[in-house]
Amino acid sequence: DIQMTQSPSSLSASVGDRVTITCRASQAINNYLAWFQQKPGKAPKSLIYAASSLQTGVPSKFSGSRSGTDFTLTISSLQPEDFATYYCQQYNSYPLTFGGGTKVEIK
């Protein structure tokens, strides 16, 4: 099974900060990596697919990148509506697996 190691598990940031979240896959997954945002009591919302492609309607302050088996989600300028928990997920092979999540909190 492919393990997705996400870091950090939580972070505190201020409005306007640039935030970076990392996910490392335990083996090659090509670009089959998605990022989701989840707010309390709500279903996850897809932000990025194929490591770096933005879902329709997602603001361009969100971006994704890949270096080998390391994947990064960047929020260029954190806004109040961005405080949430973020998850990565690989869809290269079954069983599908998620990272443990990163809770982004207000400093």
Add this chain to the structure above:
Amino acid sequence: EVQLVESGGGLVQPGGSLRLSCAASGFTFSNYAMSWVRQVPGKGLEWVSAITGSGASTYYAVSVKGRFTISRDNSKNTVYLQISTLRADDTAVYYCAILDSSGYWGQGTLVTVSS
């Protein structure tokens, strides 16, 4: 507009069974593999099971294999999750989702296992 609507959750006693349903609309249902994902309140996301578009292949997490059964009816645009021999640690919100480049999720249905 893509919609995934789960139903069937509720309170069930340990050892009991439940069938969850997910009604899909807004896309060609038979073209997409469907997954179930669960989330214990306050915890992370756990993929549970998936079924290919034709229904020919199914996949399960080790934690549920042998107790959960996924199926679909492409004539009804619905995917199901039969969950049996329920345990307290199966208590969670269960989401159906398309976990490829599409990234669509339903709103979830809560399953509570308690006596």
